[in-house]
Amino acid sequence: MKRTMIATSAAALIAGLTTATAVFAGEEDELVIDGETLVTKAPAPEGSPFSEVISGWRFRSDETQALQMDDFDNPGMIYVDQGLDLWEAADGSEGKSCADCHGDIAGFAGLRAAMPKWSEELGTLATMEELINYSRTEHMGAEPWKWESNEMLSMTAAIGLQSRGMPVDVATDGPAETWWEKGREIYYTRFGQLDFSCANCHEDNYGNMLRADHLSQGQINGFPVYRLKWGGLGSIDRRFKGCVEDTRGVPFAVGSDEMKALELYVASRGTGLVIETPSVRQ
Ligand code: HEC
Ligand code: HEC
Numbered sequence: 001m002k003r004t005m006i007a008t009s010a011a012a013l014i015a016g017l018t019t020a021t022a023v024f025a026g027e028e029d030e031l032v033i034d035g036e037t038l039v040t041k042a043p044a045p046e047g048s049p050f051s052e053v054i055s056g057w058r059f060r061s062d063e064t065q066a067l068q069m070d071d072f073d074n075p076g077m078i079y080v081d082q083g084l085d086l087w088e089a090a091d092g093s094e095g096k097s098c099a100d101c102h103g104d105i106a107g108f109a110g111l112r113a114a115m116p117k118w119s120e121e122l123g124t125l126a127t128m129e130e131l132i133n134y135s136r137t138e139h140m141g142a143e144p145w146k147w148e149s150n151e152m153l154s155m156t157a158a159i160g161l162q163s164r165g166m167p168v169d170v171a172t173d174g175p176a177e178t179w180w181e182k183g184r185e186i187y188y189t190r191f192g193q194l195d196f197s198c199a200n201c202h203e204d205n206y207g208n209m210l211r212a213d214h215l216s217q218g219q220i221n222g223f224p225v226y227r228l229k230w231g232g233l234g235s236i237d238r239r240f241k242g243c244v245e246d247t248r249g250v251p252f253a254v255g256s257d258e259m260k261a262l263e264l265y266v267a268s269r270g271t272g273l274v275i276e277t278p279s280v281r282q
Helices: 002-016 062-069 077-088 098-102 128-140 150-161 174-187 198-202 236-246 257-268
Strands: 017-019 031-033 036-038 041-043 052-054 117-119 124-126 208-210 225-227 232-234
Touching: 031 062, 077 098, 077 150, 098 128, 117 128, 117 174, 124 128, 124 174, 124 257, 128 150, 150 232, 174 198, 174 257, 236 257
Parallel strands: none
Antiparallel strands: 017 208, 031 036, 041 052, 117 124, 225 232
16 A cells, blocks of 8 residues: 555656756856856766756746846845854854954855865864854854854855855865765665655756756755745755655754765765855745
8 A cells, every 4th residue: 555655656756757848948047146157067077977067056047046146136145244243253151253263254265165074173074064063162162053043054154155156176085985985875875755866856857847846956066055935044954854855755864974975975966066155046
């Protein structure tokens, strides 16, 4: 009985996947912000499962695309402003602000493009959220921020913006290699009642329509992203979680080793693209 239901729902989903007949409006558009053109489509590097890597921005409607093309219209920029305020705010038992130790936030240019990365200090593959919280607890004597809190999202957006336009450049060798392999394994594992892997949607079917959604390659170069559906900014983990839940599967916990491994692997699939933080999605 249960098995029939599973088969039926998966079949319904596959039937719902329709090839976009004409080139989808927007797929050939160029992302220009402040007069600078950001690479949103590029030949894939060697070893990539794609022939070209394409930013999620290209798959969105004209209206959503437009929001990301103008920093005054981009609702993610409100978070960036909050992040810049937090950068200057003293906190914790040391009474220090981020700026007191790190100076100008522009000093973090390039960091987002290299995330996640192996950290000797933390002794693990570290996400941006973990590096920030490590500084808060170890250097500031402050409470860690919750992963999906306004403070954390604002700070990851503000630090991420410093790398906007810089090429994705994650290390997948050395101590990061086993994480990358684990991430790849998860990416191709089928989840949930629908029995779909990440690759079934984002590799086999990008460019096709899934219900009302134009499927992208599931890239993470624009995170944290402002989603109109969420009415706010959200992390990479929140998106991964939502995608697994859509297959009616049980998602990995936010911040878990599985999520981090997946983040590294998915980041590496975006090699050739540039950082777009904060991007805007439907
Ligand atoms: C049943 C199909 C399906 C599966 C399986 C799926 N996703 Fe998605 N995913 C979507 C849809 C639909 C969207 C929204 C449209 C788009 O950007 O593709 C989306 C969006 C995303 C985005 C946002 C891309 C952007 O540019 O903002 C990421 C990242 C992502 N998925 C990653 C994953 C990962 C990792 C997995 C596996 C754990 C996964 N997805 C599994 C359907 C799926
Ligand atoms: C008391 C000094 C101090 C304060 C205050 C401080 N940090 Fe740090 N932070 C450090 C030190 C030391 C390191 C490790 C060396 C380095 O990479 O700069 C570090 C590392 C980092 C890193 C990793 C950098 C990298 O390249 O790997 C990030 C991100 C970071 N801090 C963010 C913040 C943020 C955000 C704040 C404010 C919420 C903050 N830090 C406050 C001292 C501080």
